[in-house]
Amino acid sequence: MSDWLDEIHWNSDGLVPAIAQDPTSGRILMMAWMNRESLALTAAEGRAVYWSRSRNRLWRKGEESGHVQRVIELRLDCDADVVVLQVEQLGGIACHTGRESCFYRVLRDGQWATVDPVIKDPQAIYAGGHGHD
Template sequence: MSSFVFPARSTTAEIELGTTLQPKFDADGLIPCITTDHLTNEVLMFAFMNAESLAHTLRSGKATYWSRSRGKLWCKGEESGNVQRVKAILTDCDQDVLLLKVESIGGVSCHNGYKSCFYRQLSEDADPSDEASLKLQFVARRLIDPAKLYKK
């Protein structure tokens, strides 16, 4: 883990209306990060960042996340070639969520071969008391076979 430290959180007024980035990392050192296409604003993915991945993103200009499953930094596209070039980084009002606006090089953000990780939609007639009604419908087409993206 990096020793990189972002400014300490200060007053509510400074966090919510100030001009200094004071990200609120959770107890595990993570902050949620939503990533969108910088031109269309389509949500491409959701991941977590830690201080090291945020610092790497700032230095490299390439979206870098913290992989909870692998326990390591994950520079988007390092295996697939589908790099995300960061165009803007925004934070919400209390600085506990980040929003990356990116140019998606290669056009695929999902490890399943879709442009966006959000390629299925819950059926309109979903009823939480009826398990059979909780159906997901595909709302996008797969752009590439994942086996062609990841050659392990």
């Protein structure tokens, strides 16, 4: 039996885009990157582990905010180059801006309009003044 990780078409940086989705509402919560190690850890731990390109290290979603993503199911697209994580978003906040989803802006009349409210002030989420968790 081949290693399931070998079936993924990693990009030139050894990464694959990972989309976190709420399986109940179907809402896209966020997009991040995964490398082979983070995807293997995600499958093993049952919680989302991403690769932070800015910090050049593994990033367990919720490690600073407490807003962990419990993985219900992993899906791979037909081209094997995008992963979808069906997740239970603990705390209801996926975005570092304090919103439910990172996709909170809609194009209206040639402008990006913010349509989703802040659920929790990011300063309260990241007491240490950090950005993304």
